[in-house]
Amino acid sequence: MxxxxxxxxxxxxxxxxxxxxxxxxxxxxxxxxxVETVEIAQADGRILASGVSAPLPLPPFTNSAVDGYAVRSRDLPRKHEAAFVVRGRVVAGASAAEAIEPGHAVRIFTGAPMPEGADTVFMQEDVRLDDEGKVVLPEGLRTGANVRAAGEDISVGSAALPAGQRLRPQDVALAAALGLTHLEVRRxxxxxxxxxxxxxxxxxxxxxxxxxxxxxxxxxxxxxxxxxxxxxxxxxxxxxxxxxxxxxxxxxxxxxxxxxxxxxxxxxxxxxxxxxxxxxxxxxxxxxxxxxxxxxxxxxxxxxxxxxxxxxxxxxxxxxxxxxxxxxxxAGAAQQRLIAMPVRAAFSYTKKISRREYVRVTLHRADDGALEATKFPREGAGLLSSLVETDGLVELGEEITQVEPGQSVGFIGYASLM
Missing domain, CATH: 3.40.980.10 (MoaB/Mog-like domain)
Incomplete structure (x- = not known):
């Protein structure tokens, strides 16, 4: 203890x-x-006891970001469209049987590894097939388009998750993507x-x-x-x-x-x-x-x-x-600062200086599209209905003494407080 x-x-x-x-x-x-070790499926909400370094790069191999056609950048059409012979087909989970040939295209699908020599992918929506079965590629595509390079997300050995992180579903997803099955967390x-x-x-x-x-x-x-x-x-x-x-x-x-x-x-x-x-x-x-x-x-x-x-x-x-x-x-967690979102006050309020106050409010969308905060109609720290029937708190800093309708104020939603 x-x-x-x-x-x-x-x-x-x-x-x-x-x-x-x-x-x-x-x-x-x-x-x-x-400290205890938990399976990643049970890690949501726990506090990471030690930092996690990436044991492999993400993605672990260079792959296509779209369904389309892979080519060599030196073959890219520069001034007008050009037709390419389609040779080869690579789907996700498989590897290309051979390197791409000059002047050729390879049919490729999202997540599939790039064929050796190919470094650019045309989206299938941007191309057409001619009567000879060749793929017609438009000019102007930049080198490396629609390709996810190995390690572009996280490089091997880099810090992936810091100690003290209060694990969220996206953190658990990252741990899983790195191939981890367990994490060390504080009790x-x-x-x-x-x-x-x-x-x-x-x-x-x-x-x-x-x-x-x-x-x-x-x-x-x-x-x-x-x-x-x-x-x-x-x-x-x-x-x-x-x-x-x-x-x-x-x-x-x-x-x-x-x-x-x-x-x-x-x-x-x-x-x-x-x-x-x-x-x-x-x-x-x-x-x-x-x-x-x-x-x-x-x-x-x-x-x-x-x-x-x-x-x-x-x-x-x-x-x-x-x-x-x-x-x-x-819990050993990094302190999570509460960040107030600016909204427009739809109420008047007077407070003492040198004291921070929290006003219970409901948000609504005004006719001009702006978010407005409406104050709960009754005062009193004993009103549970004021917590149930509102969306969050407007934070009024120590230096504020007066709020008028139309003024920008800071809103903290209840969902961000837990």
Whole structure:
């Protein structure tokens, strides 16, 4: 398990910016050490433990990029079309029986290896056959057209996949194209998740009139699993300092990260802070972010703890900007910067300076073809419908105080956050 010092997340400022939080996490959280070997069919979403060098070039041989006719470049028609005798036929998976003869063409198909001496291919759509069965080739084709050279994609021995890559389907495809059957990956990050609060019950349990069904825990578990984590669902721990402290100590040694939701504010019934101080050491982060300012971070027996707010939208937003980079750092993955896409605001908004805010929006196509962002009509960090009925978040930087309709703003889609 990860073993961090008690002052790993120490920060002296009164309010931490989002960028400062991510920088501290990336610099001070060590990745899990254990490495395992998996079949490439099971590698999607895993973190590559060591870089992959290409054991062969891609493509491994020079081949035709189209169905057509292969010729020698020295025979290319220069000023007018010319007819060529067709001798030979090469299909994908086979090799030419003999080298191409001067002034001749070879019928060839996509992916088939080029005959010896041929270096240019005419597309079959651009040629015609005359009455004698010769192929008539137009003038003006450049040397090397429609040919894929050996190694033009990746040369042998070059870096194909870097260590720390969070493997995607296209990465798996590249590994397969290189003939690899297995990849070395970091083991999955193990995360313990629980909610706090006497007001919560799990779905399916008996609910009193003043209680709510716990939703945050299931949202966080789903988000963690999309990041490739192994998740232990610890349920709900009641608002009791000793019970919380006991629960934290119990799970710390078997997990790489402890994640809680609720109870991190400064109210009399918010017990996470005192429980963490009893079980380990807490550095309470007050991040300059809305929604989601109260975020707790601490260390329990060398295991990092993150306490997220209880409001679901605040929990979602702070997960993206605190938990996600922590998980990536623990997994040994390169930090994946969230890049906002410029869209046009179709709303007005006022915010405080020196605080980053995230506005829930829906995208639509305006009459002029531009993408416009429409703000969810209601405010409130407790509105789950505002996450369900929107497409993503408009990110408003610390220096922005006002948004007007027609202004360009940065949009981050929900799909890019997991």
């Amino acid at each position: 990860a073993q961090l010092s008690d002052d790993c997340f120490a920060f002296g400022g009164p309010m931490m910016s989002v960028d400062e939080a991510v920088a501290i996490i990336a610099a001070r959280v060590a990745p899990v050490r254990e 999955r990050v193990r995360v313990a998740v629980f909610s706090t609060g006497d007001e919560l019950v799990s779905p399916g349990a008996s609910r009193a009139a003043a209680q709510l069904y716990d939703s945050n825990r299931f949202m966080l578990i789903a988000m963690l699993r999309r990041l490739g984590c192994e998740v232990s669902d610890l349920g709900i721990i009641r608002d009791d300092r000793d019970a919380l402290a006991h629960g934290l100590k119990k799970v710390a040694g078997a997990h790489d990260l402890i994640l809680t939701t609720g109870g991190v504010s400064t109210g009399e019934e918010d017990h996470v802070k005192s429980a963490v101080e009893k079980a380990g050491k807490l550095v309470l982060w007050r991040m300059a972010i809305k929604p989601g300012r109260p975020v707790a971070m601490g260390i329990i027996a060398g295991t990092p703890l993150i306490g997220l707010p209880g409001n679901p939208v605040a929990s979602f937003v702070t997960f993206v900007h605190v938990v996600r980079p922590t998980v990536l750092a623990l």
